[in-house]
Amino acid sequence: MQSYEYYAPRSLPDALEYLAENAKNCRIIAGGTDLIPALRNEDIHPAFLLNIMEIAEVGGISETEQTVRIGAITTFNDLAESGLIRKEFPILSEMALSVGGPQTRNRGTIGGNIASAAPAADGLPVFLSLDAEVELSSRRGKRNLPLNEAIAKAWTPAWGNDELITAIRIKKLPSGTRTAFYKLARRQAMARSRMTISLILRRDPAGIIEELRFVPGSVMPVPRRMEEIEKLLTGKVPTDELLDQAARAVGEEMVKVTGIRWSTGYKKPVLGNLFRIVLSQLITAG
Ligand SMILES: Cc1cc2nc3c(=O)[nH]c(=O)nc-3n(C[C@H](O)[C@H](O)[C@H](O)COP(=O)(O)OP(=O)(O)OC[C@H]3O[C@@H](n4cnc5c(N)ncnc54)[C@H](O)[C@@H]3O)c2cc1C
Known part of the structure; x- marks a missing residue:
């Protein structure tokens, strides 16, 4: 059984002070759904535990004309229940509803x-x-970091151990943008993803793709936008031939990052096909 000092402040300055004083040996705890199992398994041995769930500045979902700010302690349930999120980023609502079971969505x-x-x-x-x-x-102080810079390596955030995430900021999408999230897992709930597809798509009235953003999840050590695939399709009408070509290229792009592994024979074709199916559904929907 481990012992550690536990602190649950209500103010952000108090939390940041505590974190700065104990940075080397302190772990932040929010919902605890990842951290508590790691403590129980003795994978980590912190001397200090900083609970941030009581701090108002780290919660809430708000908007300006251009952006939405989502507090870091927003749970998956909060996200799924937010009308603002459903309106601006339905892809986030879909993702939130796909996570774990009700208990995990309530805490995570x-x-x-x-x-x-x-x-x-x-x-x-x-x-x-x-x-x-x-x-x-x-x-x-405070700083904003693009997420792809903040998480550049698996399991290893690229920020200082005296820093914590207070919020996520997202620019609103231009009107006419469609989004889709698809999760492939062994069961519908309580199962880690085998792979996920996140897509953002905007087409002009003639059907030409003006913007495409594509991020596969669970297939690479760190998820990333597949820019080669985005470039292949942007500025073009997505014909069946082009979609077939893109689906093949998706698998190739994955292998460039992961190399050939025991799971490649399964993941390479399935990822490409899933990408094609989900993108085709988005296109057909309008
Ligand atoms: C049964 C079960 C099912 C699950 N299913 C899914 C699933 O379907 N999909 C999925 O993605 N995940 C799943 N998870 C994993 C987990 O629920 C999520 O990763 C969850 O979002 C973690 O959030 P938390 O608040 O519980 O983090 P915690 O466990 O409190 O913390 C996780 C890590 O983040 C750090 N941390 C927390 N908040 C901050 C912050 N604001 N700033 C800096 N560092 C911080 C902690 O120090 C710790 O290292 C599942 C877990 C369980 C137990």
């Missing part, structure tokens, strides 16, 4: 999902497809 937070930097984290690819930024706070 988006800040914890991003900070875990797990290859199979469901939030990470969706936020990447939305070109999200993380708002990081420390006693030294």
Whole structure:
């Protein structure tokens, strides 16, 4: 059994002070759905535990004309129930509803999902497809970092150990943009993703793709936008031939990152086909 000092402040300055004083040996705890199992298994041995769930500045969902700010302690349930999120980023509502079971969705937070930097984290690819930024706070001040820079390596956030995520910021999408999230798992709930597809699509009235963002999840150590695939399709009408070509290229792009592994024979064709199916559905929907 481990012992550690536990602190649950109500103010952000108090939390940042505590974090700065104990940075080397302190772990932040939000919903605890990743952290508590790691503590129980003795995978980690912190001397200090900082609970951020009581801090108002780290919660809430708000908007300006251009952007939406989602507090880091927003749970998957909060996200799924938010009318603002459903209106602006339905892809986030779909992702939130796909996570775990009701207990995990009640406790698990988006800040914890991003900070875990797990290859199979469901939030990470969706936020990447939305070109999200993380708002990081420390006693030294506040800064915004693009998510693809904040998580550059699996399991390892690229920010200081005296910093915590206070929020995620996302620019609103131009009107006419459609989004889709698809999760392939062994069961519909309580199962880690085998792979996910996050897509953002905008076409002009003639059907030409004006913007495409595509992030596959759970297939690479760190999820990333597949820019080669985006370039292949942007500026063109997505004919069946072009979609077939893109589906093949998706598998090739994955292998460029992962190399050939025991699962490649399955993942390479399935990822390409799933991409094609989900994109075709988005196209057919309008
Ligand atoms: C049964 C079960 C099912 C699950 N199913 C899914 C699933 O379907 N999809 C999925 O993606 N995940 C799933 N998970 C994993 C987990 O629920 C998510 O990753 C969740 O979002 C973690 O959030 P949390 O608030 O519980 O994080 P915690 O466990 O509290 O923390 C996780 C990590 O993030 C750090 N951290 C937390 N908040 C911050 C912050 N604001 N700033 C900096 N660092 C921070 C912690 O120090 C810790 O290292 C599942 C877990 C369980 C137990």
